[in-house]
Amino acid sequence: MIECPVPKRGYDRIVLGHGSGGRLSADLIDSVFVPGFGGATLARLEDHATVALSEPAARIAFTTDSFVVRPLFFPGGDIGKLAVHGTINDLAVGGAVPRALSAAFILEEGLSIADLSRIVASMREACAEAGVEIVTGDTKVVDRGKGDQVFITTSGIGVVPDGRALSIAAARLGDCILVSGPIGDHGVAILSVREGLEFETELASDTASLHDLCRALLEVCPSIRCMRDPTRGGVASALCDLARASKVGVRIEESAIPVRREVRAACELLGLDPLHVACEGRLIAVLPRADADGALSVMRDHPKGRQAALIGEVIAEDPGIVVMTSRLGSMRIVSPLTGEQLPRIC
C-alpha cells in the first residue's frame, strides 16, 4: 500500500467542502493559512495553541471582536488589517502587552481565494508590525446567500503587568482627556466608498495598531486612569461610557477636537456628527492634569500621535453626562449614537 497523495485541488473560489473538516479543509489550511500566516505554532495544527510566556504571569488579558465591514477593501486598509488592529488595540488600551492572536473565518461559498489570500497577507503584515503572531484559527464555510464573502473574528491574549489597573471606572475630578489625532477618518473613508463620495485628496482609514503609542504613554505616565480606542459609536459613545462607569461629568471643547476638513464636509453632507463616527487607530487617554503636558508631548513625538490634542476634562457637575462647549460658546449634551446610521463599519 502506498500513501495517497493529497493533491492541491485547483479551486479559485471557496466551496462548501472547504469547511468540511476533511481533505478540502486541509488543502485550504496547507495552501493559504499556514504559509500565509507563517507562524510555527499555527503550523502544528493542534486543537489549541500553546503560548509560552517569557515569564510566568498571574493576569492574562483576553479579548474578542468580530469584523463584518463592507466593502472588504477600502482606502487605507481591509477587513484583515482591521481585525488585527482592533484586537491588538483592545489589549493595548487596557495596558496589556499583546502576546498572541487567533483568527476564525466564516467564508461564503464563492469567495475568491485570491481575495482571501490578500486578506491573510494583510493580517500577517499587521501582526508583524506589532510583534505578535496568529497562533490558532478556524474556518467555516456557509452556503451562498447565508454570509457576505468573509467575516473574521480575532481574539487576543496579552500579559497584564503587575500593579496595572486601567479602567473606564477610574476617572477622577480634574482629569484631562486627550485624543491622539483627527477623529472619524475610518468611518468616513468607508462611507465615501459606499456612497461614492469624492474628495480633493483621498481620505484613508486611520486603522492602526496602538500598542506602541500605548506603551510609550504608560512609560511616561504610569498614572493614566484609562485609555480607549473610539471605534463603533465614536468618541461620543466612548466618553459617555466613561462618564457613566466613573460616575463623573465630562466636558469637551468643540474647537479643540481635531477633525479633518474632508471628514467635516462629509459629515455635513451625510447628516452625521463626527463625534459618532468610528476611528480605528485613535486613542483617548484620561489622566491627571499634572501629567497632561507630558502625555501630550509623548503623543506628538510619536508617528501615530502627531496631531494629538487636549479636548476636555472631567468635572463634578452632571455625573454620567458628557457636555460639549461649541465654537459659539453654547453647551449641548453629547449623546451616544442612536439608531443605525453607520452599519457594518468594522
Next chain:
Amino acid sequence: MIECPVPKRGYDRIVLGHGSGGRLSADLIDSVFVPGFGGATLARLEDHATVALSEPAARIAFTTDSFVVRPLFFPGGDIGKLAVHGTINDLAVGGAVPRALSAAFILEEGLSIADLSRIVASMREACAEAGVEIVTGDTKVVDRGKGDQVFITTSGIGVVPDGRALSIAAARLGDCILVSGPIGDHGVAILSVREGLEFETELASDTASLHDLCRALLEVCPSIRCMRDPTRGGVASALCDLARASKVGVRIEESAIPVRREVRAACELLGLDPLHVACEGRLIAVLPRADADGALSVMRDHPKGRQAALIGEVIAEDPGIVVMTSRLGSMRIVSPLTGEQLPRIC
C-alpha cells in the same frame, strides 16, 4: 441638566442598530448578554477582560472556533451549547485546564431576541457545568440576507500544567487507540432534523464538555500521547491527521467501533460512512499499550465514557495511512472526508 435615561426599547427582533456601538448596542448588552451570562468580569465591559490565574503560569492554551450550525436548535443541544463545548474540548483534549471563554456574535437583522436569549442561557449552563465563565464578548449585526440568524465564535484560554505536552505528532508504535463512546450521533442528529428522518427512539446529539473525562484520564494515565475530539470530518479525519503528524500507521477494527443502530441505519440511507460523521462529545485517546486497560476502566467509570472501547493500534506499516479491518476480515484504507457531504454541522 438631568441625566437622560436610556430606556429599554421594546424590540423583539434584532435591528441593525443593535450592532452600532451606541444606545441600542448598550441596551442589548444590558438586557440580554450581561444578565444572561451573569459573570462579574463581563459586566465590567472593559475593552478586554483581565483573567486572574490562581497561580502564575508560563504556558497558556489558546483556541478559537466559529459555529454556523443549521438548525440553531436540534435534539440534544443548540448552537450555543455546541460553541461552549467545542472550545472547552479543544482546550481539554490538549491537556489544558479551561479557565475563561469569550463569545463573539454575528447576528442577522430580524433574529428573534427570544431565540438569542435562549442561546445565551444555554451557553451559561454549559459554562457552569465546566466551571468556566464567558468573560468578554462582541456583537455585530449584518443586514438581512447577509448572514443566517446567528453565528457564534468562541475562544478559550486555559493553563497548561508544567511538563504536559500532548501532541498529534507523539503517537508511537504499539500505542492503543480508545474512543469514549458511540460515534456519529451529533452529525446524524443534525441531518435527521434537516432531512426529516425519523427513528423509533429520538437520536440526540452527543454534544458535551470533555474537561472532566480528560482530567480523570490524565490523572490515571499521565503517559497519554494525544487526545482528540473527532468533530468535523469525524473519527476518520482525526486518525488520518494523527497518522500523518506522527508518521505512523494506524489500524482500526470495524467490529470494535461503537456505532448506534440508528446512526448506522441513517448512514446507510444517506450514503455516509459513520467514520466521517461528526461527534461533539466523544474523545479519542492514544496511549501506550500498558496503560490501555486502566484508561478504559477510567472511561467506563465516567458518565461520559460508559461505552468506551479500544478500537485500534499504532503500527509500523504504511506510515501516514489509516487502515480498517472489516467485519469480514478484509482491509481497506480509511480516507479523510472528501467533498461537502455534511455542510454546517457545527
